[in-house]
Amino acid sequence: MHVTLESRWSCGQCHFAGGKSDHLRATLDRVAAAHPRTSSEGQVPVVRDLLVHLDRSAGRLGTQVRTGLRDAVRSGRLPAGFRMPSTRALAQSLGVSRGMVVDAYEQLVAEGYLTSRHGSGTQVTSACAAPQPADSPATSPVVPITHDLKPGVPDLSTFPRGPWLAATRHVLSTAPHTAFGYPGPSGAPELRSALTDYLGRVRAAQVRPEHIVVVNGVAQGLSLVSQALRRMGRGVLAVEDPSSNRQRGIFDTHGLELAYAPTDSEGIDVAALARTGARAVLVTPAHQYPTGVVLSPSRRAELIAWARASDALIVEDDYDAEFRYDRDPVGCLQGLAPDRVVHLGSTSKALAPGMRLGWAALPAAMIERIHDLKTHADLGSPVLAQLTLVRMLETGGYDRHLRAMRAHYRARRDAVVEAIAEHLPAARVRGIAAGLHLCVELPPGTDESATVIRARALGLRIEPLTPMRVLTPGPPSVIIGYATLSPDRLRAAVRLLARSVLP
Numbered sequence: 001m002h003v004t005l006e007s008r009w010s011c012g013q014c015h016f017a018g019g020k021s022d023h024l025r026a027t028l029d030r031v032a033a034a035h036p037r038t039s040s041e042g043q044v045p046v047v048r049d050l051l052v053h054l055d056r057s058a059g060r061l062g063t064q065v066r067t068g069l070r071d072a073v074r075s076g077r078l079p080a081g082f083r084m085p086s087t088r089a090l091a092q093s094l095g096v097s098r099g100m101v102v103d104a105y106e107q108l109v110a111e112g113y114l115t116s117r118h119g120s121g122t123q124v125t126s127a128c129a130a131p132q133p134a135d136s137p138a139t140s141p142v143v144p145i146t147h148d149l150k151p152g153v154p155d156l157s158t159f160p161r162g163p164w165l166a167a168t169r170h171v172l173s174t175a176p177h178t179a180f181g182y183p184g185p186s187g188a189p190e191l192r193s194a195l196t197d198y199l200g201r202v203r204a205a206q207v208r209p210e211h212i213v214v215v216n217g218v219a220q221g222l223s224l225v226s227q228a229l230r231r232m233g234r235g236v237l238a239v240e241d242p243s244s245n246r247q248r249g250i251f252d253t254h255g256l257e258l259a260y261a262p263t264d265s266e267g268i269d270v271a272a273l274a275r276t277g278a279r280a281v282l283v284t285p286a287h288q289y290p291t292g293v294v295l296s297p298s299r300r301a302e303l304i305a306w307a308r309a310s311d312a313l314i315v316e317d318d319y320d321a322e323f324r325y326d327r328d329p330v331g332c333l334q335g336l337a338p339d340r341v342v343h344l345g346s347t348s349k350a351l352a353p354g355m356r357l358g359w360a361a362l363p364a365a366m367i368e369r370i371h372d373l374k375t376h377a378d379l380g381s382p383v384l385a386q387l388t389l390v391r392m393l394e395t396g397g398y399d400r401h402l403r404a405m406r407a408h409y410r411a412r413r414d415a416v417v418e419a420i421a422e423h424l425p426a427a428r429v430r431g432i433a434a435g436l437h438l439c440v441e442l443p444p445g446t447d448e449s450a451t452v453i454r455a456r457a458l459g460l461r462i463e464p465l466t467p468m469r470v471l472t473p474g475p476p477s478v479i480i481g482y483a484t485l486s487p488d489r490l491r492a493a494v495r496l497l498a499r500s501v502l503p
């Protein structure tokens with residue numbers, strides 16, 4: 001059935017009217033992009049009209065209304081959060097009875113496509129925003145994610161807005177005009193100097209300001225290092241198995257070939273790494289991603305010995321090292337071999353990933369190359385955020401925030417560990433000493449992917465470990481990011497996980 005939608009949106013400043021379906025799709029896209037659902041000025045797009053074109057000669061008008069609206073939501077033409085017109089207004093504009101529209105709304109609420117709340121009308125459910133697989137039955141319910149344990153995100157509600165605002169205000173009122181020129185591709189000298197102190201103090205790094213390049217997160221650091229490795233004739237990068245599958249796209253983009261070295265309870269297997277023949281390796285020594293293992297002292301020594309013996313480079317992804325709970329702090333690898341290690345870190349876990357602010361501490365031999373690549377990438381990272389971070393570091397605001405966050409996340413981690421012991425006693429929890437995620441080894445014989453699918457059907461999102469493995473099989477496991485939910489909600493999430501685990 002061909003359905004045409006027509007809509008008019010108003011934000012008080014302008015007005016759009018749509019016609020036939022293709023045009024409408026473009027119009028809705030344009031309007032959605034131009035008008036966020038709720039802006040800081042409190043503007044909310046107001047739906048004045050929404051037309052479902054009906055074929056009156058075909059009969060079954062009620063079904064046509066229901067199907068037309070459902071298709072519009074499923075295809076994404078009505079975006080998540082879209083405020084549906086009142087049943088009276090829609091019935092009037094479609095020329096059908098109000099009861100027909102009420103029935104359609106009720107059916108779509110029951111199916112999970114719409115949400116109806118007293119006082120705020122009917123809206124498209126946020127979980128419906130993603131397009132559905134073409135073959136899923138038209139009536140399959142879309143279960144919203146109620147417990148999201150996807151790793152990688154800190155608790156965004158704890159961003160230190162007050163201290164950051166005070167630091168920004170200080171920078172804006174004291175920095176000379178010249179500070180707002182191009183920052184230089186390596187970053188603001190003040191930040192490189194402050195990071196030298198910070199990384200030496202907190203991570204036992206051995207750096208000088210001229211060895212630091214400020215980057216837009218570890219991701220950009222990896223991108224620049226990948227390009228540099230290719231140009232240095234090191235086209236094969238060894239990575240840990242398992243490791244972050246999201247990062248593999250970066251290496252692929254820059255034409256690096258990957259080799260895989262297995263990890264065990266002490267971290268990367270250095271003998272297996274040596275057998276790959278690679279002359280560069282990416283490791284996560286402070287908290288292996290995803291298993292959470294801390295690289296043991298003997299493996300650290302072996303890894304550095306391997307790098308020296310084979311003229312190799314170690315890329316150290318220090319992505320969540322600020323958070324440690326039950327163990328003494330472990331210094332970074334870079335501090336043991338500054339000539340062999342590229343150290344990458346960022347504020348993504350300590351503050352928020354949206355900052356896109358990080359650093360690379362480089363061996364002397366790579367500085368010029370990375371400096372050039374950063375110049376060609378973007379002429380340097382935004383300067384205001386850099387100077388604000390300097391102020392946070394100098395006033396102790398950054399350290400105070402981290403101290404508070406360690407206690408905050410520790411309580412969350414404890415809640416997960418205790419709940420797993422209670423509700424899933426046959427599971428083994430790994431990697432709990434540091435970071436913002438842990439690894440749950442499911443009871444032997446558990447079907448990992450079926451568990452993840454069942455969990456999703458209950459509104460729980462967890463990450464399976466198997467897609468992060470390449471060559472080395474391992475026990476069925478899932479990764480739990482515990483940073484974003486309160487201890488109570490984490491306990492509820494673990495109960496859902498326990499319900500999802502079937503042998």
Ligand SMILES: Cc1ncc(COP(=O)(O)O)c(C=O)c1O
Pocket residue numbers: 151152153216217218219220244284289317319345346347348353358
């Ligand atoms: C293994 C790993 N490294 C690094 C990062 C952080 O990347 P960025 O600093 O670009 O935000 C993440 C984020 O989740 C990660 O999982």
